[in-house]
Amino acid sequence: MxxxxxxxxxxxxLVLGVHPGEPSGPALPAAATIDIGEGGRLLAVEVAVAVTVAVGETLALPAAGEGSPSVSYDPGSATLTVELERHAGGLVRSAAARVGLVVDGQGTLLAVEVPRRGAGYEITYPSGNR
Known part of the structure; x- marks a missing residue:
């Protein structure tokens, strides 16, 4: 899925649900890199999870087989990747962004919130008009 x-x-x-459940709750700020394809299409978001989680806190991430196969976590680099589409050619550019990580009371990551506009980028799709 x-x-x-x-x-x-x-x-x-945009709210990117990465775990089953309602994506509501507090959003922790995080640094991210977003990949934008032709037509302003959001392709992927890479979040530096390690700098977001305070010392002593744990952030539960979707385990293999849970949530979406489009979500992966690399513990070596402490990077969470949410891939909406595979790059199929054409122009792609990356931009730095501030995103929000929506967690529940147990620290399980439910969603990543991505602003549609930021310094040097604008996401025009998905926007509900295509």
């Missing part, structure tokens, strides 16, 4: 983005028009961001 691929990650299905939810458009939050009120906050002008």
């Amino acid at each position: 691929p990650v299905k983005p939810i458009l939050d028009l009120g906050r002008n961001l």
